[in-house]
Amino acid sequence: MRIETSPHLVLEVVGRELTDGIAVARPVHRRRQYLWGLPAMLLTALLVVPMVWTFGWALDANVPIVGNFRALFMDPAALRAAWHSLVWVAIALALIVFGYCVAVLSQHVGRLWRLLLYVLILPFGVSAVVSGAVFRLIFDPNPERGMVSAILGRGATWLGPDLIWWVLASAFAWSWLGFVVVLFRAGLDSAGGEKFRLGRLRLPKAGPVTAIVVLTVLVAAIRVFDLVLIAAPGSTQDDVVVVGLQWWRMTTRSADTGGPAALAVLLFAVVATLSVTGMRAMRASNRIDPAPVSIADRRVTRWSGPLVGSVGLVWFMPVVVLVMTAFHSPESAGTAGFWRFEGFGLGSFVEAGATWLWPAVAGSFLIAGLATALVLMAAVPFAYLLTWVVPRRVSRVVTGLLAILAVAPVQMYAGPLGAAIAELGFAGARAPLALVHAAAGLPFATLVLRTAFLAAPARNGRPALDLMWRLGPYRSTLIAAGVLEFLLVWNDFIVGFLISGQGASPVALLVWGEGRQFATAAGTVTAAAVVSALVPVTLLLVTWRRVVAGLTGGIEP
């Protein structure tokens, strides 16, 4: 067809053929497609309804709406807990800066980088309870048992009120540094050497990954709970109590629901604000361009060998402590350090295995497997609908809500949900716990999947829903969502602890239960910790490259 657009200017205009599948938006079909979102809706309701309930409790006071909050601000214990949570934010920020530095330096260590990565990422698969137990062992004040005390000599009480923060911060850093470094490194590689200015310094840019790292680590720091519970001895717990722990104390020490609910709402408000800010920052920055830069052309410096060696050694040490202690008999593990040969053997494994270990491992398998399956079953069609079917504005609003739900602390829904589960006769049951885990993991999984669906190239519209499992660009994200959910549930302590109690028997919970008699149960606790860490660590080491690619939109580390 020819069109005269200006005097004497005749242009040829042609249409375009349809060569692929198209998204036909017939209303009747659209409505039917929404049925795929039903599982996700049900799971979300499982999260949202108790949260609304908690809100109700928080607002229900003698002085309506503000009463509970005012009481909270007058309570010195709560204020101290809030202050400690702020200290955790500072620790997290310091860790992020340190992780960034390691990632930048890692660009100059050549092939050794891969080796270092494996050592750094390993603790990420270990639960906070296990890492707490290990650090408690390392810093045990008795020089017969504690490695640090043995090296530095008696004098410093590491688990006392003065130094306990160092122990906790070390344990937190040990778990999270790998995650921070791996993501920063992926971001640095994909940013292709771009720089940003910080005062006089010109530092390499890590791109949009920064927002993911900052958000995840900050939220983890504010929500910290289990680490404090196991690493800090009962006598010093008051000195390191955090908001989450304070909430638990309030619920156990009084029948009042308003105070803890108000604390949970405050905690939620802080993390939700962080999450929304983080999401905006992520949206503002460009999409990550998966074009890794070869590290072959970077100058490999001489100090790289010793540096990698020493960092690797330090990071691997807790693993050595854990495994060596586990390979001592229960008696000698409780009395002597891991470096001594007396009582070396499989005694602790045998004792733990004879009583509770294997049923607990089977229970964890069931809960983690079931929760992961439920999450993927609900999140894949939900993300599909949000990406291709739901109108864009609605999708944007739902995504925002999911970003808030993804960081909601357990304390927001634990109270009402725990009560309802007990009421239904499911106290200590595994299936409801898996369901709660699935509900808690669904928002994050949906967000990750939706980001991947948006980022992956698709020609002429959407792919068929059934194909989502197989298409290359989406597979990494499915693996990432599945692996992270499995790891979170396997290593979970807080959800199981606050909702189901110890009866549900996940390994972490039992490790904690045994760990209360730490001095005598060190052998069996570490043996159980080794066994319980084997599954997530193996899974993580096998899949972490796909997980990072899935989280960062295709950057293969």
Place this chain on the structure above:
Amino acid sequence: MNRPEREWFRRLPVLMIAVVTWFVVTVSGELIGNQANDTTAGQTLGRYLLLAAIVVAPLFLLGWMALELVERRRRRSPLATDETPPPPRLYSPPVWYRPPELCDREHEVGKATELVLVNGIVAVTGERDVGTSAVGQAITQRLIDDHGVDSRATTRFDLRSRSASAPDDAVTTAGRVVSAFGIAEPDTGDDAVLGRAARELVGVFRASDGTLLLDNVTTPDQVAWLVREWPVTGPHLVIVGETALEELVGHSTIRVDEMSVTDMRELWRVARKAPKPKWYERFRRGHEPDEDVDELLGACLGRPRAVLALAHEVSRTGSTVTVRDLVAELHREGPVTGTLERVWRAVLTNVRAGLSDDAAWLLSALASLPVTGLIKGAIAAMLGVSGDPTALEELRIRNLVEEVDGRYRLPQEYRRAIEGTTSEEERRAVAARALPALLRFYRYFADLWGTRLETEPKDAHRWFEESEPSFRPLYLATYTDDELLATLLDDLSAIADALTRWYLREWMSNAMLVVNSGLHDLAERVGWLDVAALAAIRKATAHRMVLRFGDAVKELDSARTHLEQVPKPQFQSELDARERVERALVAINRGTGLTAARTSLSVLQAQSPAVLINTGVLHLADGLLSEALQYLVRAEKLARDASDHGSLAHSIELQGVVLSHWQIVEAVRYWHRALATFTRIREEQGVARCRQHLGAVALIDERAAGQLLRGTPEPVTRREAAGVAIAYLQHAKTLRVRHNQDTSLVDGYLAQARGRMSAE
């Protein structure tokens, strides 16, 4: 088509049901265990249910993985290594190799060489298998050795079709030959189009004074288009084929007769690697009685291939067969039509006995296929093996298959012999295993390269160019078994999807019509109305491409009838959208019925860049510029999100067209952006359009010409503007000619620009 996954175990609902079942089993186990804690039954049942809950998931996972593994092996194992031979180098014809020494035929070669030197052309004809190809090659080599023709300027094309049943037509043949020299493939059989291709080809050979040898020509039509244009004064054209060619080049033909018995005996001796007999030995009897050999050679009817095959049977390592056995085998056969076939049957009977099961099956499979000239990977896929198929090597060593340029073909004589010695049921059984495997293999690669047309356009272009001839016969074949056809149709449909994408990009309307007509007929036969409707819509597209709007509308009416009977609403609505889009495209190309088309598209609400682009064009045509721009901007956004670069460039180009109503310089910038993307993804029609727009705008606006020439909208002189316009328009014209598209508009602008250049 956006079809859901076929394997039931990969369907999302199945996985959902599995997960929910798992959950329910766990809950019930715990509930019963908790509630009925006191009763023995409750405790027992609860415990077992819980055990089941723990065990059921790994079992399900294992079962699922096993199914996945089996499916993957079935579907992909032979494809694990991409056996596709590297496609021929684009614009690089086959290299010439010196042929083996010819046994006798000196007279024919000498005479033919004289003829080609005098007439520029010679046809070497003869009955099938009498050795015409060897004579043709000897003539070509003689031109190199004795008449100074450059071997690098000598090219041989084997024109045997990849269809097992029918030779290629003139358009296909011309396409195969000219595309190797970078000349656009003709898309219709019009004399003018073919003549233009022939003249360009002559130009290539004239420049190098080379020789073109066209071997295995079956019908005169295949080469008539070239013979008509070939100049008497050279270069050299040698055509080799059956006697029907004599009517085409009657004045310059050499006929190759059957071999004499004496020559056959000599060939027999050479093939058996026997020493040349001393003169006195001619009077003695050898260990093979001469009568038997003579009788055996007599059955070969002067066909050197038959002589060689028999000699190979007697001489090959481990063979216990003697000349007498072969003669007895020939006598044992009952009356058969075509005495030569008895030779092939005898050879086949003898060979089959020593073949492995796989090789024997492969032989039958190759005879049952509608295509020939298969690559190694395809054969491995049929056999269900990965790596090099040993069965194929077995057949190759025994000369049962020929290998040319990495493709393996079963000679026609064996195909006929196999057909003559197997029952219909046996052939069906073989085809039922071989064809689905072959089509799955083809589908995999068609899907793969179809999606890479934009991301890796160069390699995808090569792959389609090399492989497309193997696909076309699949749509022209006669499938006698409806049940088998029904199992093949999904793969045929998927391959047609990829081919259509390629045809549209290359503007190959004829090929598109052939493939989709075939698909339409096959789908109608087995009652797959959705595929039939889709094929009818694509037939309409093919008609529209060559401006046959009446035929296009007829096809669309037929598609409408089909699609309204499609039971699945999802497919029906997809087809409905396609039909509406194609009708809109017909309206756009015709320039009539635009408002109706616009209304028809507006009800679609389809989130597809192509639909939005067409809606934008229809608004543009009605002068609704701001609405058009809205649609095009949305199309650009969607295309960008979907990484659909073609639609992205197209929507930007059309936004430029809208802007050119009032902001010509801005329009130039848009067309530049579109041009860059079209060039990157090698969508040459888009490149041609953008260059045409830019050339035209340079001619009518000096500021736009300045933008093009210097990158700033400063006016340039009228002469400079004309110079810029000519550069853009000339390139646009070249591309349009290459794709056989109308050049009247670009010609008009070019004439205007040249007129201005000469006037100023």
